[in-house]
Amino acid sequence: MLNNILKKAALAATCVGLLVGFNTAYAGGHGGKVDITKMTPEQLAEHLIFNSGGFKLEQKVQEGGVSRQRLEQDDLQKACSVTGGGAVDANTSVKVMNMARNDIKYPKGGIKLGDWKIGRELAWSGYGYRVGHRTDNHSTTKYGPGGNCYNCHQMATDRTGGNIGPVLTNYGKLRGSSDAILKYTYEVIYNPHAYFPCTNMPRIGAQNVLTEEQISHVMAYLFDPESPVNK
Numbered sequence: 001m002l003n004n005i006l007k008k009a010a011l012a013a014t015c016v017g018l019l020v021g022f023n024t025a026y027a028g029g030h031g032g033k034v035d036i037t038k039m040t041p042e043q044l045a046e047h048l049i050f051n052s053g054g055f056k057l058e059q060k061v062q063e064g065g066v067s068r069q070r071l072e073q074d075d076l077q078k079a080c081s082v083t084g085g086g087a088v089d090a091n092t093s094v095k096v097m098n099m100a101r102n103d104i105k106y107p108k109g110g111i112k113l114g115d116w117k118i119g120r121e122l123a124w125s126g127y128g129y130r131v132g133h134r135t136d137n138h139s140t141t142k143y144g145p146g147g148n149c150y151n152c153h154q155m156a157t158d159r160t161g162g163n164i165g166p167v168l169t170n171y172g173k174l175r176g177s178s179d180a181i182l183k184y185t186y187e188v189i190y191n192p193h194a195y196f197p198c199t200n201m202p203r204i205g206a207q208n209v210l211t212e213e214q215i216s217h218v219m220a221y222l223f224d225p226e227s228p229v230n231k
């Protein structure tokens with residue numbers, strides 16, 4: 001019993017030691033010591049992101065500007081943050097859906113389907129919008145940064161996808177390709193908050209993750225009868 005208590009005390013001491021070490025490691029170069037053990041979780045998060053030097057805040061990002069700017073919420077994110085990650089109330093829903101709808105830009109020649117093979121590359125690629133600890137060189141990716149779709153969606157069955165979003169297998173086969181469904185799909189990809197306010201899906205078009213042309217390729221991947229999504 002006593003032995004057990006001693007072990008626990010030793011473990012606790014080690015944890016404190018680690019924290020202090022961690023604290024001192026980050027303290028240098030930021031005007032004296034910062035005691036992270038006195039911070040609230042929110043303060044600690046802010047400190048680690050903005051003051052610890054661990055995150056490349058001045059890294060250039062694909063949409064222009066630097067990663068620091070990504071950490072400032074835009075109006076839509078602020079509106080959604082009010083919900084605290086919980087249920088979205090009716091007022092917020094309407095507000096966010098309208099904001100999203102106003103954001104959507106349509107291709108000049110109308111919504112068209114591009115090349116599903118390029119679309120597959122873009123849906124597979126997890127490079128798009130990536131920031132953080134290393135700098136991506138997008139000139140080395142053939143079709144551009146990519147849409148990260150498989151991080152969240154199962155699309156074709158020849159590759160494993162994530163399950164944060166709904167399964168999109170047989171998307172075109174099940175829904176057809178009427179103007180209405182093409183428009184809906186373009187809009188969801190461009191700014192999904194127009195239909196799903198405060199969703200987890202990124203604003204692929206509105207945030208410049210993919211260009212209008214790249215979206216047309218991803219849409220071909222969803223709709224083309226020859227695409228593995230519909231096989």
Ligand code: HEC
Nearest residue numbers: 147148149151152164165166188196199200201202204218
């Ligand atoms: C971070 C996760 C995430 C990523 C990345 C993502 N999505 Fe989604 N997607 C979702 C979620 C979640 C939904 C469901 C909307 C909701 O209920 O919030 C969704 C919904 C959709 C829908 C509507 C589905 C329906 O049944 O009508 C389409 C189409 C879609 N996504 C396509 C894409 C494409 C194409 C990409 C890549 C360019 C992509 N998504 C990237 C999470 C994601």
